[in-house]
Amino acid sequence: VVFSEDNSRVTAELPTGESVTVLLYGATVISWKDAAGDEKLWLSEAAKLDGSKAVRGGIPIVFPVFGTAPTHPQTKSLPQHGFARTSRWEFLGKSTSESMAGPAANEPTVKLDFGLSSAAPGLDPLATTNWPFRFNLIYSVTLKRDSLTTSIVATNDDAQPFDCQVLLHTYLRVKDITTVEITGLADATYIDKVDNATTKTSTTPTTTITSETDRVYTPASPSSPVTVSTSGTPLYHVTRDNLANVVIWNPWTAKAAAMADFEPKEGFRNMLCVEPGAVAGWQSVEAGDAFEGAQTIALAN
Numbered sequence: 001v002v003f004s005e006d007n008s009r010v011t012a013e014l015p016t017g018e019s020v021t022v023l024l025y026g027a028t029v030i031s032w033k034d035a036a037g038d039e040k041l042w043l044s045e046a047a048k049l050d051g052s053k054a055v056r057g058g059i060p061i062v063f064p065v066f067g068t069a070p071t072h073p074q075t076k077s078l079p080q081h082g083f084a085r086t087s088r089w090e091f092l093g094k095s096t097s098e099s100m101a102g103p104a105a106n107e108p109t110v111k112l113d114f115g116l117s118s119a120a121p122g123l124d125p126l127a128t129t130n131w132p133f134r135f136n137l138i139y140s141v142t143l144k145r146d147s148l149t150t151s152i153v154a155t156n157d158d159a160q161p162f163d164c165q166v167l168l169h170t171y172l173r174v175k176d177i178t179t180v181e182i183t184g185l186a187d188a189t190y191i192d193k194v195d196n197a198t199t200k201t202s203t204t205p206t207t208t209i210t211s212e213t214d215r216v217y218t219p220a221s222p223s224s225p226v227t228v229s230t231s232g233t234p235l236y237h238v239t240r241d242n243l244a245n246v247v248i249w250n251p252w253t254a255k256a257a258a259m260a261d262f263e264p265k266e267g268f269r270n271m272l273c274v275e276p277g278a279v280a281g282w283q284s285v286e287a288g289d290a291f292e293g294a295q296t297i298a299l300a301n
């Protein structure tokens with residue numbers, strides 16, 4: 001495993017050529033390439049990577065609030081999507097298949113671990129004032145030849161329970177959004193955020209994106225994958241571990257135009273956010289307890 005690290009990012013490359021890059025700011029995965037060097041994630045050309053703003057693209061981490069929650073006393077003063085994506089995380093270290101036991105030992109694998117706690121120097125100052133709990137987050141990014149897994153453990157180190165929401169805001173790269181079909185959402189109920197947060201039920205076996213889309217799905221089966229295909233060919237299978245929801249987001253023309261850090265403006269045609277999360281309601285984490293959730297994005301071909 002080839003490995004490089006500077007004070008802003010960590011990159012790991014498998015002997016077979018696949019690679020992943022994680023920015024310490026937000027522990028944001030900003031690149032995931034296959035063996036041919038093809039990028040799997042969408043990253044805006046105008047994304048700020050200098051720690052001045054949450055990264056537009058890649059995989060930002062949403063914690064402890066999804067969107068804003070003006071009526072939820074514990075999180076009502078936090079910025080949109082919380083502070084994990086605007087804090088500087090610490091790189092805790094790496095493990096490779098050589099050092100792993102079990103199935104991982106048999107295939108090239110690298111796992112990168114990152115940490116953020118209430119005592120961390122890199123914590124967004126907004127967290128301390130607006131969410132005064134003692135907590136510890138561990139985020140692990142595991143690269144295998146044909147998949148990327150990202151998992152989070154949120155531990156409550158406080159003497160009282162706290163509520164949180166967790167979401168992995170993955171921007172998948174696609175060639176042409178008009179040819180994309182999403183399966184695995186049939187019969188799922190969803191909150192349609194572009195239609196006054198109305199609750200609806202998905203009735204068709206496939207979902208296509210033809211306009212601004214912002215939906216919080218609760219798929220019927222927590223373990224069945226959400227598959228993103230293009231012109232009938234599967235590209236990505238997204239599976240979830242302990243994350244009951246999937247947000248499907250595409251800003252389309254007007255919303256993309258309105259985001260200063262979204263470039264090129266036509267870039268919405270090359271991205272689809274498939275965001276596994278626990279965001280419908282709250283996870284109450286008892287003192288000393290932890291919430292764990294993970295996504296795996298498997299390459300379908």
Ligand code: BG6
Pocket residue numbers: 054067080081169193214215247249275
């Ligand atoms: C999605 C939300 O998860 O994130 C959308 O469902 C939101 O409502 C989008 O617009 C992007 O959020 P932000 O804060 O990164 O612009």
